[in-house]
Amino acid sequence: MKQPHILCESKDISEYVILPGDPARVLRVGELLDSYEEIAYNREFRTIKGYYKGVPITVTSTGIGGPSAAIAIEELIYCGAKYIIRIGSGGAVQSNINIGDLIICSAAIREDGATNMYISPKYPAVADIKLTNLIIDTCEELKYKYHCGIVRSHDSFYTDDENKLMEYWNSKNILASDMETSSLFVVGQLRGVKTASILNNVVEYKSDLKESVEDYAMKDIETIEGEKREIILALETFVRLSK
Ligand SMILES: O=P(O)(O)O[C@H]1O[C@H](CO)[C@@H](O)[C@H]1O
Numbered sequence: 001m002k003q004p005h006i007l008c009e010s011k012d013i014s015e016y017v018i019l020p021g022d023p024a025r026v027l028r029v030g031e032l033l034d035s036y037e038e039i040a041y042n043r044e045f046r047t048i049k050g051y052y053k054g055v056p057i058t059v060t061s062t063g064i065g066g067p068s069a070a071i072a073i074e075e076l077i078y079c080g081a082k083y084i085i086r087i088g089s090g091g092a093v094q095s096n097i098n099i100g101d102l103i104i105c106s107a108a109i110r111e112d113g114a115t116n117m118y119i120s121p122k123y124p125a126v127a128d129i130k131l132t133n134l135i136i137d138t139c140e141e142l143k144y145k146y147h148c149g150i151v152r153s154h155d156s157f158y159t160d161d162e163n164k165l166m167e168y169w170n171s172k173n174i175l176a177s178d179m180e181t182s183s184l185f186v187v188g189q190l191r192g193v194k195t196a197s198i199l200n201n202v203v204e205y206k207s208d209l210k211e212s213v214e215d216y217a218m219k220d221i222e223t224i225e226g227e228k229r230e231i232i233l234a235l236e237t238f239v240r241l242s243k
């Protein structure tokens, strides 16, 4: 059955799924595949299916935020997704994280609305340990710089208290902010699907958020190289997993 938002059906969805936020990033993943075709593009949800070193891969964008991410994740799982790796952008909450560094998320603070509609805030948002360990091993083989730890997934970009919020989470050893990792971890855990999340840092701690996100949108070289590394890392992880 064709799903109402992603407009895909089971034959379109590999068990291996890559999940960027931005629909434009879907095609940049496609460029690194052996071959691909676009399956559907409805609202923020763009899906391609292709092969990487012979492994079938589906890539679907979630758009921004937990509500649309949860919709995409649910529909992908209904169509047969078994392993889902987010390849997102994030903003550093620690000063030792540079632009283009990768952050491998072990867990996420649920500072979002979507997961709180699903289940009590006591329920943790954690990555699948085996899939995440495979990402770490692959990252070390590829010799990419990375940080591993807890991130925060939020629902707001421009509150009046952003600086205070950042200082607070910095003091609690949180690595970075994004907006979809908690939804992926909670929905994946509830549905019995293995999930992991890699973020490419596009904002330095204490730098101007608007300017940095704009630099990324304008294809700043360091952020684009970080994005390429997170894509290759997810693809190579799936190659190892499929063996
Ligand atoms: O670049 P993506 O994957 O969309 O991720 C980050 O970028 C968006 C905000 O600019 C949010 O979706 C956030 O999680």
Ligand SMILES: O=c1cc[nH]c(=O)[nH]1
Pocket (backbone or CB within 6 Å): 089, 090, 091, 092, 177, 178, 179, 202, 203, 209, 213
């Ligand atoms: O600072 C940032 C950058 C990207 N995405 C976020 O959620 N926060």
